[in-house]
Amino acid sequence: MAEAGTKTPRERYRTQVRAEIKKHAWEQLATTGASALSLNGIAKQMGMSGPALYRYYASRDELITELVRDAYRSLADTLAAAATTGADLGVLAHTLRAWGLEDPQRYLLIYGTPVPGYQAPEDITLISAETMAILLDACSALPTDSSATPFDAHLADHRDWADGHPAPPAVLRRALSFWTRLHGVLSLELAGHFAGMGFDPALLFAAELDELLAH
Protein backbone atom coordinates (compact mmCIF):
# COMPACT_ATOMS: atom_id res chain seq x y z
CA MET A 1 0.00 0.00 0.00
CA ALA A 2 2.86 2.31 0.78
CA GLU A 3 4.05 1.56 -2.73
CA ALA A 4 0.72 1.78 -4.47
CA GLY A 5 -0.14 5.12 -2.91
CA THR A 6 3.23 6.64 -3.72
CA LYS A 7 3.03 8.01 -7.22
CA THR A 8 5.87 9.44 -9.20
CA PRO A 9 7.78 12.30 -7.55
CA ARG A 10 6.31 14.70 -10.04
CA GLU A 11 2.78 13.78 -9.14
CA ARG A 12 3.60 14.10 -5.46
CA TYR A 13 5.08 17.54 -6.04
CA ARG A 14 2.03 18.50 -8.03
CA THR A 15 -0.46 17.46 -5.39
CA GLN A 16 1.61 19.19 -2.74
CA VAL A 17 1.62 22.48 -4.63
CA ARG A 18 -2.10 22.17 -5.25
CA ALA A 19 -2.57 21.68 -1.53
CA GLU A 20 -0.49 24.73 -0.74
CA ILE A 21 -2.52 26.80 -3.19
CA LYS A 22 -5.70 25.68 -1.50
CA LYS A 23 -4.27 26.50 1.90
CA HIS A 24 -3.71 30.09 0.82
CA ALA A 25 -7.09 30.12 -0.88
CA TRP A 26 -8.83 29.17 2.37
CA GLU A 27 -6.98 31.95 4.17
CA GLN A 28 -8.04 34.49 1.57
CA LEU A 29 -11.57 33.17 1.72
CA ALA A 30 -11.77 33.56 5.48
CA THR A 31 -10.32 37.06 5.49
CA THR A 32 -11.63 38.67 2.31
CA GLY A 33 -14.52 36.48 1.19
CA ALA A 34 -14.96 34.40 -1.92
CA SER A 35 -15.60 37.32 -4.26
CA ALA A 36 -12.18 38.82 -3.54
CA LEU A 37 -10.28 35.56 -3.92
CA SER A 38 -7.40 36.22 -6.30
CA LEU A 39 -5.17 33.71 -8.06
CA ASN A 40 -2.68 36.46 -8.63
CA GLY A 41 -2.58 37.24 -4.94
CA ILE A 42 -2.07 33.60 -4.02
CA ALA A 43 0.77 33.33 -6.52
CA LYS A 44 2.52 36.31 -5.00
CA GLN A 45 2.11 34.89 -1.51
CA MET A 46 3.75 31.70 -2.73
CA GLY A 47 6.59 33.63 -4.32
CA MET A 48 5.81 32.87 -7.90
CA SER A 49 4.39 34.77 -10.80
CA GLY A 50 0.70 34.86 -11.60
CA PRO A 51 0.24 32.61 -14.60
CA ALA A 52 2.16 29.80 -12.89
CA LEU A 53 -0.95 28.83 -10.95
CA TYR A 54 -2.75 27.95 -14.14
CA ARG A 55 -0.62 24.82 -14.31
CA TYR A 56 -2.51 23.66 -11.23
CA TYR A 57 -5.96 25.12 -11.63
CA ALA A 58 -7.38 25.82 -15.05
CA SER A 59 -9.32 28.83 -13.81
CA ARG A 60 -10.42 30.76 -10.76
CA ASP A 61 -13.76 29.04 -11.08
CA GLU A 62 -12.17 25.61 -10.94
CA LEU A 63 -10.32 26.50 -7.75
CA ILE A 64 -13.47 27.82 -6.11
CA THR A 65 -15.38 24.74 -7.21
CA GLU A 66 -12.75 22.61 -5.52
CA LEU A 67 -13.09 24.68 -2.35
CA VAL A 68 -16.83 24.11 -2.49
CA ARG A 69 -16.28 20.40 -2.97
CA ASP A 70 -13.86 20.26 -0.03
CA ALA A 71 -16.31 22.20 2.11
CA TYR A 72 -19.09 19.70 1.38
CA ARG A 73 -16.65 16.84 1.95
CA SER A 74 -15.48 18.27 5.26
CA LEU A 75 -19.03 18.76 6.48
CA ALA A 76 -20.09 15.27 5.46
CA ASP A 77 -17.03 13.70 7.07
CA THR A 78 -17.40 15.71 10.26
CA LEU A 79 -21.04 14.72 10.66
CA ALA A 80 -20.30 11.11 9.68
CA ALA A 81 -17.54 10.92 12.28
CA ALA A 82 -19.90 12.18 14.94
CA ALA A 83 -22.64 9.81 13.82
CA THR A 84 -20.43 6.73 13.96
CA THR A 85 -19.49 7.53 17.55
CA GLY A 86 -23.14 7.24 18.40
CA ALA A 87 -24.13 10.89 18.30
CA ASP A 88 -27.84 11.64 18.48
CA LEU A 89 -29.56 14.55 16.76
CA GLY A 90 -28.57 16.95 19.53
CA VAL A 91 -24.88 16.20 19.30
CA LEU A 92 -25.11 16.29 15.53
CA ALA A 93 -26.61 19.75 15.72
CA HIS A 94 -23.83 21.07 17.90
CA THR A 95 -21.30 19.40 15.64
CA LEU A 96 -22.83 21.31 12.76
CA ARG A 97 -22.66 24.60 14.62
CA ALA A 98 -19.06 24.01 15.69
CA TRP A 99 -18.16 23.24 12.09
CA GLY A 100 -19.77 26.45 10.95
CA LEU A 101 -18.12 28.59 13.60
CA GLU A 102 -14.75 27.09 12.73
CA ASP A 103 -14.84 28.93 9.41
CA PRO A 104 -18.01 30.91 8.70
CA GLN A 105 -17.05 31.63 5.11
CA ARG A 106 -16.67 27.91 4.50
CA TYR A 107 -20.24 27.35 5.69
CA LEU A 108 -21.44 30.25 3.56
CA LEU A 109 -19.56 28.87 0.58
CA ILE A 110 -22.12 26.08 0.67
CA TYR A 111 -25.21 27.76 2.04
CA GLY A 112 -24.66 31.44 1.32
CA THR A 113 -25.42 33.49 -1.77
CA PRO A 114 -25.06 31.43 -4.93
CA VAL A 115 -23.83 32.80 -8.24
CA PRO A 116 -26.97 32.91 -10.43
CA GLY A 117 -25.77 30.86 -13.37
CA TYR A 118 -23.57 28.43 -11.46
CA GLN A 119 -24.41 24.73 -11.40
CA ALA A 120 -22.34 22.50 -9.12
CA PRO A 121 -20.82 19.36 -10.71
CA GLU A 122 -22.65 16.15 -9.99
CA ASP A 123 -20.09 14.67 -7.62
CA ILE A 124 -20.73 17.56 -5.26
CA THR A 125 -24.45 16.86 -5.14
CA LEU A 126 -23.56 13.27 -4.27
CA ILE A 127 -21.62 14.44 -1.22
CA SER A 128 -24.62 16.53 -0.28
CA ALA A 129 -26.74 13.39 -0.49
CA GLU A 130 -24.34 11.67 1.94
CA THR A 131 -24.99 14.39 4.48
CA MET A 132 -28.71 14.04 3.96
CA ALA A 133 -28.45 10.30 4.57
CA ILE A 134 -26.66 10.87 7.87
CA LEU A 135 -29.38 13.27 8.90
CA LEU A 136 -32.12 10.85 7.90
CA ASP A 137 -30.47 8.05 9.89
CA ALA A 138 -30.29 10.22 12.97
CA CYS A 139 -33.91 11.28 12.58
CA SER A 140 -35.01 7.68 12.18
CA ALA A 141 -33.56 6.91 15.60
CA LEU A 142 -36.00 9.28 17.26
CA PRO A 143 -39.50 8.20 18.21
CA THR A 144 -42.04 9.61 15.80
CA ASP A 145 -44.78 10.64 18.20
CA SER A 146 -46.04 13.45 16.03
CA SER A 147 -49.21 12.92 14.07
CA ALA A 148 -49.27 12.88 10.30
CA THR A 149 -49.59 16.31 8.69
CA PRO A 150 -50.86 17.21 5.21
CA PHE A 151 -47.28 17.93 4.25
CA ASP A 152 -46.40 14.33 5.16
CA ALA A 153 -48.71 13.16 2.42
CA HIS A 154 -46.94 15.39 -0.07
CA LEU A 155 -43.56 14.09 1.06
CA ALA A 156 -44.72 10.50 0.71
CA ASP A 157 -45.14 11.23 -2.99
CA HIS A 158 -42.04 13.38 -3.38
CA ARG A 159 -39.26 11.55 -1.66
CA ASP A 160 -36.76 11.21 -4.53
CA TRP A 161 -34.28 13.27 -2.53
CA ALA A 162 -34.23 10.65 0.22
CA ASP A 163 -32.50 8.47 -2.37
CA GLY A 164 -33.90 5.13 -1.36
CA HIS A 165 -33.76 5.76 2.37
CA PRO A 166 -36.60 3.79 4.01
CA ALA A 167 -37.60 6.56 6.42
CA PRO A 168 -41.34 7.17 6.72
CA PRO A 169 -42.75 10.60 5.75
CA ALA A 170 -42.80 11.86 9.33
CA VAL A 171 -39.07 11.25 9.53
CA LEU A 172 -38.49 12.99 6.22
CA ARG A 173 -40.38 15.96 7.53
CA ARG A 174 -38.39 15.99 10.74
CA ALA A 175 -35.15 15.90 8.77
CA LEU A 176 -36.24 18.85 6.65
CA SER A 177 -37.26 20.81 9.73
CA PHE A 178 -33.97 19.97 11.37
CA TRP A 179 -32.05 21.18 8.37
CA THR A 180 -33.98 24.36 7.70
CA ARG A 181 -34.29 25.48 11.30
CA LEU A 182 -30.69 24.91 12.26
CA HIS A 183 -29.60 26.58 9.06
CA GLY A 184 -31.86 29.47 9.95
CA VAL A 185 -30.27 30.24 13.30
CA LEU A 186 -26.77 29.28 12.31
CA SER A 187 -26.60 31.20 9.04
CA LEU A 188 -27.92 34.36 10.65
CA GLU A 189 -25.33 34.01 13.40
CA LEU A 190 -22.48 33.36 10.95
CA ALA A 191 -23.53 36.24 8.72
CA GLY A 192 -23.36 38.52 11.74
CA HIS A 193 -27.03 39.42 11.98
CA PHE A 194 -27.10 38.82 15.72
CA ALA A 195 -24.03 40.97 16.21
CA GLY A 196 -25.47 44.03 17.92
CA MET A 197 -28.45 42.31 19.46
CA GLY A 198 -27.05 41.45 22.85
CA PHE A 199 -28.24 37.90 23.43
CA ASP A 200 -26.03 34.83 23.22
CA PRO A 201 -26.39 33.05 19.86
CA ALA A 202 -25.38 29.76 21.45
CA LEU A 203 -28.41 29.93 23.73
CA LEU A 204 -30.75 30.72 20.86
CA PHE A 205 -29.33 27.80 18.95
CA ALA A 206 -29.79 25.52 21.95
CA ALA A 207 -33.32 26.77 22.46
CA GLU A 208 -34.27 26.10 18.86
CA LEU A 209 -32.71 22.68 19.09
CA ASP A 210 -34.62 21.93 22.29
CA GLU A 211 -37.90 22.79 20.69
CA LEU A 212 -36.97 20.74 17.67
CA LEU A 213 -36.30 17.68 19.80
CA ALA A 214 -39.39 18.16 21.98
CA HIS A 215 -41.87 17.60 19.16
Add this chain to the structure above:
Amino acid sequence: MAEAGTKTPRERYRTQVRAEIKKHAWEQLATTGASALSLNGIAKQMGMSGPALYRYYASRDELITELVRDAYRSLADTLAAAATTGADLGVLAHTLRAWGLEDPQRYLLIYGTPVPGYQAPEDITLISAETMAILLDACSALPTDSSATPFDAHLADHRDWADGHPAPPAVLRRALSFWTRLHGVLSLELAGHFAGMGFDPALLFAAELDELLAH
Protein backbone atom coordinates in the same frame (compact mmCIF):
# COMPACT_ATOMS: atom_id res chain seq x y z
CA MET B 1 -45.79 70.74 -1.80
CA ALA B 2 -45.53 70.36 -5.54
CA GLU B 3 -43.23 73.36 -5.42
CA ALA B 4 -41.23 72.35 -2.39
CA GLY B 5 -40.51 68.89 -3.74
CA THR B 6 -39.41 70.21 -7.14
CA LYS B 7 -35.76 71.08 -6.86
CA THR B 8 -33.67 72.72 -9.52
CA PRO B 9 -33.73 71.04 -12.94
CA ARG B 10 -30.17 69.89 -12.41
CA GLU B 11 -31.01 68.15 -9.20
CA ARG B 12 -33.99 66.50 -10.83
CA TYR B 13 -31.82 65.30 -13.69
CA ARG B 14 -29.26 64.06 -11.21
CA THR B 15 -31.71 62.01 -9.17
CA GLN B 16 -33.21 60.64 -12.35
CA VAL B 17 -29.84 59.44 -13.64
CA ARG B 18 -29.07 57.94 -10.25
CA ALA B 19 -32.37 56.09 -10.45
CA GLU B 20 -31.57 54.81 -13.92
CA ILE B 21 -28.19 53.61 -12.74
CA LYS B 22 -29.84 51.73 -9.91
CA LYS B 23 -32.36 50.23 -12.29
CA HIS B 24 -29.57 48.73 -14.35
CA ALA B 25 -27.76 47.73 -11.18
CA TRP B 26 -30.76 45.73 -10.00
CA GLU B 27 -30.95 44.01 -13.37
CA GLN B 28 -27.28 43.07 -13.22
CA LEU B 29 -27.73 41.94 -9.66
CA ALA B 30 -30.58 39.63 -10.54
CA THR B 31 -28.85 38.11 -13.54
CA THR B 32 -25.19 37.97 -12.55
CA GLY B 33 -25.12 38.39 -8.80
CA ALA B 34 -23.64 41.11 -6.65
CA SER B 35 -20.03 40.03 -7.08
CA ALA B 36 -20.20 40.55 -10.84
CA LEU B 37 -21.90 43.94 -10.66
CA SER B 38 -19.88 46.32 -12.83
CA LEU B 39 -20.04 50.10 -12.97
CA ASN B 40 -18.36 49.94 -16.33
CA GLY B 41 -20.98 47.58 -17.64
CA ILE B 42 -23.80 49.78 -16.41
CA ALA B 43 -22.21 52.81 -18.05
CA LYS B 44 -22.02 51.01 -21.38
CA GLN B 45 -25.64 49.93 -21.09
CA MET B 46 -26.55 53.56 -20.55
CA GLY B 47 -24.49 54.64 -23.52
CA MET B 48 -21.87 56.59 -21.67
CA SER B 49 -18.26 56.08 -20.78
CA GLY B 50 -17.14 54.38 -17.59
CA PRO B 51 -15.85 57.21 -15.40
CA ALA B 52 -19.07 59.18 -15.93
CA LEU B 53 -20.83 57.10 -13.31
CA TYR B 54 -18.45 58.33 -10.64
CA ARG B 55 -20.28 61.66 -10.78
CA TYR B 56 -23.27 59.83 -9.33
CA TYR B 57 -21.75 57.18 -7.12
CA ALA B 58 -18.37 57.68 -5.52
CA SER B 59 -17.52 54.01 -5.74
CA ARG B 60 -18.86 50.56 -6.51
CA ASP B 61 -19.16 50.02 -2.78
CA GLU B 62 -21.35 53.08 -2.39
CA LEU B 63 -23.70 51.87 -5.10
CA ILE B 64 -23.98 48.44 -3.54
CA THR B 65 -24.54 49.98 -0.13
CA GLU B 66 -27.42 51.95 -1.61
CA LEU B 67 -28.85 48.77 -3.11
CA VAL B 68 -28.62 47.17 0.31
CA ARG B 69 -30.34 50.15 1.87
CA ASP B 70 -33.12 50.06 -0.71
CA ALA B 71 -33.54 46.34 -0.16
CA TYR B 72 -33.97 46.83 3.60
CA ARG B 73 -36.30 49.74 2.92
CA SER B 74 -38.39 47.74 0.48
CA LEU B 75 -38.70 44.84 2.89
CA ALA B 76 -39.64 47.08 5.80
CA ASP B 77 -42.21 48.95 3.72
CA THR B 78 -43.70 45.79 2.28
CA LEU B 79 -44.13 44.24 5.72
CA ALA B 80 -45.40 47.51 7.18
CA ALA B 81 -47.98 47.81 4.42
CA ALA B 82 -49.20 44.30 5.14
CA ALA B 83 -49.25 44.95 8.88
CA THR B 84 -51.33 48.11 8.62
CA THR B 85 -53.97 46.25 6.62
CA GLY B 86 -54.39 43.99 9.60
CA ALA B 87 -52.18 41.12 8.56
CA ASP B 88 -51.46 38.50 11.20
CA LEU B 89 -48.23 36.53 11.50
CA GLY B 90 -49.32 34.05 8.85
CA VAL B 91 -49.99 36.70 6.22
CA LEU B 92 -46.80 38.45 7.21
CA ALA B 93 -44.87 35.26 6.61
CA HIS B 94 -46.30 34.80 3.15
CA THR B 95 -45.65 38.44 2.41
CA LEU B 96 -42.03 37.85 3.34
CA ARG B 97 -41.79 34.82 1.08
CA ALA B 98 -43.43 36.63 -1.83
CA TRP B 99 -40.99 39.49 -1.38
CA GLY B 100 -38.08 37.08 -1.45
CA LEU B 101 -39.29 35.21 -4.51
CA GLU B 102 -39.81 38.48 -6.34
CA ASP B 103 -36.05 38.95 -6.46
CA PRO B 104 -33.99 36.28 -4.71
CA GLN B 105 -30.74 38.18 -5.10
CA ARG B 106 -32.33 41.14 -3.33
CA TYR B 107 -33.18 38.94 -0.37
CA LEU B 108 -29.69 37.48 -0.41
CA LEU B 109 -28.20 40.96 -0.58
CA ILE B 110 -29.51 41.34 2.96
CA TYR B 111 -29.33 37.83 4.32
CA GLY B 112 -26.78 36.09 2.14
CA THR B 113 -23.02 35.90 2.40
CA PRO B 114 -21.56 39.11 3.86
CA VAL B 115 -18.18 40.42 2.80
CA PRO B 116 -15.99 39.91 5.91
CA GLY B 117 -14.84 43.42 6.64
CA TYR B 118 -18.03 45.25 5.66
CA GLN B 119 -20.00 47.20 8.24
CA ALA B 120 -23.35 48.63 7.19
CA PRO B 121 -23.93 52.35 7.89
CA GLU B 122 -26.08 53.08 10.90
CA ASP B 123 -29.16 54.24 9.01
CA ILE B 124 -29.44 50.77 7.54
CA THR B 125 -29.47 49.12 10.94
CA LEU B 126 -32.27 51.52 11.85
CA ILE B 127 -34.39 50.24 8.97
CA SER B 128 -33.65 46.74 10.17
CA ALA B 129 -34.96 47.75 13.58
CA GLU B 130 -38.18 48.93 11.95
CA THR B 131 -38.72 45.48 10.52
CA MET B 132 -38.04 43.94 13.88
CA ALA B 133 -40.62 46.22 15.48
CA ILE B 134 -43.25 45.13 12.96
CA LEU B 135 -42.44 41.52 13.75
CA LEU B 136 -42.64 42.14 17.49
CA ASP B 137 -46.01 43.84 17.13
CA ALA B 138 -47.38 40.93 15.18
CA CYS B 139 -46.03 38.45 17.70
CA SER B 140 -47.56 40.42 20.56
CA ALA B 141 -50.98 39.97 19.00
CA LEU B 142 -50.74 36.21 19.42
CA PRO B 143 -51.70 34.49 22.68
CA THR B 144 -48.61 33.41 24.59
CA ASP B 145 -49.72 30.02 25.78
CA SER B 146 -46.22 28.59 25.85
CA SER B 147 -44.54 28.22 29.21
CA ALA B 148 -41.41 30.15 30.10
CA THR B 149 -38.15 28.56 28.96
CA PRO B 150 -34.63 29.06 30.32
CA PHE B 151 -33.87 31.06 27.20
CA ASP B 152 -36.69 33.44 28.12
CA ALA B 153 -34.80 34.37 31.24
CA HIS B 154 -31.74 35.15 29.17
CA LEU B 155 -33.79 37.27 26.80
CA ALA B 156 -35.32 39.18 29.70
CA ASP B 157 -31.80 40.39 30.48
CA HIS B 158 -30.68 40.87 26.88
CA ARG B 159 -33.46 42.72 25.14
CA ASP B 160 -31.58 45.78 23.89
CA TRP B 161 -32.40 44.74 20.34
CA ALA B 162 -36.13 45.07 21.04
CA ASP B 163 -35.42 48.80 21.29
CA GLY B 164 -37.90 49.72 23.96
CA HIS B 165 -40.65 47.45 22.70
CA PRO B 166 -42.73 46.34 25.68
CA ALA B 167 -43.08 42.72 24.55
CA PRO B 168 -42.52 40.12 27.27
CA PRO B 169 -39.66 37.60 26.87
CA ALA B 170 -41.93 34.88 25.49
CA VAL B 171 -42.89 37.22 22.66
CA LEU B 172 -39.27 38.11 22.02
CA ARG B 173 -38.48 34.44 21.79
CA ARG B 174 -41.35 33.85 19.40
CA ALA B 175 -40.19 36.70 17.20
CA LEU B 176 -36.69 35.27 17.05
CA SER B 177 -38.03 31.83 16.20
CA PHE B 178 -40.25 33.33 13.55
CA TRP B 179 -37.34 35.16 12.00
CA THR B 180 -34.81 32.35 12.11
CA ARG B 181 -37.14 29.58 10.99
CA LEU B 182 -38.69 31.43 8.09
CA HIS B 183 -35.25 32.59 7.04
CA GLY B 184 -34.12 28.97 7.22
CA VAL B 185 -36.67 27.61 4.76
CA LEU B 186 -36.80 30.68 2.58
CA SER B 187 -33.07 31.19 2.18
CA LEU B 188 -32.51 27.56 1.28
CA GLU B 189 -35.27 27.80 -1.30
CA LEU B 190 -33.96 31.05 -2.78
CA ALA B 191 -30.42 29.72 -2.89
CA GLY B 192 -31.68 26.76 -4.89
CA HIS B 193 -30.93 24.03 -2.37
CA PHE B 194 -34.35 22.45 -2.83
CA ALA B 195 -33.96 22.48 -6.59
CA GLY B 196 -33.52 18.79 -7.35
CA MET B 197 -35.38 17.49 -4.35
CA GLY B 198 -38.83 17.08 -5.81
CA PHE B 199 -41.11 18.45 -3.12
CA ASP B 200 -42.88 21.80 -3.31
CA PRO B 201 -41.03 24.49 -1.35
CA ALA B 202 -44.27 26.40 -0.83
CA LEU B 203 -45.71 23.45 1.08
CA LEU B 204 -42.61 23.12 3.23
CA PHE B 205 -42.80 26.81 4.00
CA ALA B 206 -46.46 26.51 4.89
CA ALA B 207 -45.77 23.47 7.06
CA GLU B 208 -43.06 25.26 8.97
CA LEU B 209 -45.31 28.25 9.41
CA ASP B 210 -48.14 26.05 10.68
CA GLU B 211 -45.94 24.50 13.30
CA LEU B 212 -44.68 27.92 14.26
CA LEU B 213 -48.20 29.20 14.81
CA ALA B 214 -49.35 26.07 16.63
CA HIS B 215 -47.03 26.53 19.60
Add this chain to the structure above:
DNA sequence: AAGATTTAGTTAGAGGCTATCACGAACCTT
Protein backbone atom coordinates in the same frame (compact mmCIF):
# COMPACT_ATOMS: atom_id res chain seq x y z
C1' DA C 1 25.01 8.07 -19.45
C1' DA C 2 22.86 10.71 -23.52
C1' DG C 3 19.33 12.15 -25.91
C1' DA C 4 14.31 12.92 -26.26
C1' DT C 5 10.25 14.33 -23.99
C1' DT C 6 7.38 16.07 -20.74
C1' DT C 7 6.58 19.58 -17.30
C1' DA C 8 7.30 23.94 -14.39
C1' DG C 9 7.97 28.44 -14.41
C1' DT C 10 8.99 32.77 -16.69
C1' DT C 11 7.81 37.21 -19.31
C1' DA C 12 4.74 39.59 -22.54
C1' DG C 13 0.34 40.89 -23.60
C1' DA C 14 -4.83 41.17 -24.49
C1' DG C 15 -8.89 42.61 -22.40
C1' DG C 16 -11.62 43.44 -18.31
C1' DC C 17 -12.32 46.02 -14.09
C1' DT C 18 -12.12 50.26 -10.38
C1' DA C 19 -10.80 54.65 -9.81
C1' DT C 20 -8.33 59.38 -10.52
C1' DC C 21 -7.29 63.24 -13.21
C1' DA C 22 -7.37 66.99 -16.48
C1' DC C 23 -9.85 68.93 -19.95
C1' DG C 24 -13.71 70.68 -22.86
C1' DA C 25 -18.63 71.29 -23.20
C1' DA C 26 -23.11 72.19 -21.49
C1' DC C 27 -25.82 74.55 -18.28
C1' DC C 28 -27.81 77.68 -14.77
C1' DT C 29 -27.35 81.89 -12.47
C1' DT C 30 -26.81 86.73 -12.30
Add this chain to the structure above:
DNA sequence: AAGGTTCGTGATAGCCTCTAACTAAATCTT
Protein backbone atom coordinates in the same frame (compact mmCIF):
# COMPACT_ATOMS: atom_id res chain seq x y z
C1' DA D 1 -23.44 88.11 -22.07
C1' DA D 2 -20.11 86.56 -18.10
C1' DG D 3 -19.54 83.71 -14.27
C1' DG D 4 -19.10 79.56 -11.89
C1' DT D 5 -20.90 75.00 -11.48
C1' DT D 6 -21.70 70.53 -13.18
C1' DC D 7 -21.42 66.75 -16.69
C1' DG D 8 -19.11 63.76 -19.74
C1' DT D 9 -14.89 62.70 -22.09
C1' DG D 10 -10.26 60.47 -22.95
C1' DA D 11 -5.93 59.24 -20.77
C1' DT D 12 -3.83 56.79 -17.33
C1' DA D 13 -2.47 53.83 -13.22
C1' DG D 14 -3.02 49.63 -11.10
C1' DC D 15 -5.50 45.72 -10.20
C1' DC D 16 -7.45 41.31 -12.08
C1' DT D 17 -8.08 36.69 -15.29
C1' DC D 18 -6.27 34.17 -18.69
C1' DT D 19 -3.45 32.93 -23.22
C1' DA D 20 0.76 32.37 -25.64
C1' DA D 21 5.55 31.81 -26.52
C1' DC D 22 9.71 30.74 -24.54
C1' DT D 23 13.34 28.90 -21.17
C1' DA D 24 14.97 25.75 -17.97
C1' DA D 25 14.71 21.81 -15.42
C1' DA D 26 13.31 17.30 -14.26
C1' DT D 27 11.99 12.84 -15.91
C1' DC D 28 11.67 9.00 -19.12
C1' DT D 29 13.69 6.18 -22.75
C1' DT D 30 17.15 3.78 -24.96
